[in-house]
Amino acid sequence: MPRSDDPNDPKGLIREAYRIEGIALPECRSIFLDWALSLPDGRDQKQALTELHAAYAARDADHPMTQVLREGLNTAQAPRRRGGWRARSR
Numbered sequence: 001m002p003r004s005d006d007p008n009d010p011k012g013l014i015r016e017a018y019r020i021e022g023i024a025l026p027e028c029r030s031i032f033l034d035w036a037l038s039l040p041d042g043r044d045q046k047q048a049l050t051e052l053h054a055a056y057a058a059r060d061a062d063h064p065m066t067q068v069l070r071e072g073l074n075t076a077q078a079p080r081r082r083g084g085w086r087a088r089s090r
Contacts, residue, residue, distance in 0.1 A: 008048040011038050017065045018056060025064040032068045046076040 004012035013035045017028055039045055053069040060066055 008051050028065040028068045049073050
């Protein structure tokens, strides 16, 4: 898997999605989910989305990943307390 120096896209998933010819909305949503799950703990998702959208939307406004990033921004929530074993182990 390609790595990236971008702290907002450490696996380069978003960058690679923009490079795939003919990619459609469902594939972009799948890539976005993988991106969201692989974002390092402590990295603010809304901030990362804001920066990624700013970096890509201007040059690829009609790309399906731009739509997915925009949808993500509209639904992103502030960080919350994690439940489960992570919360109990502190």
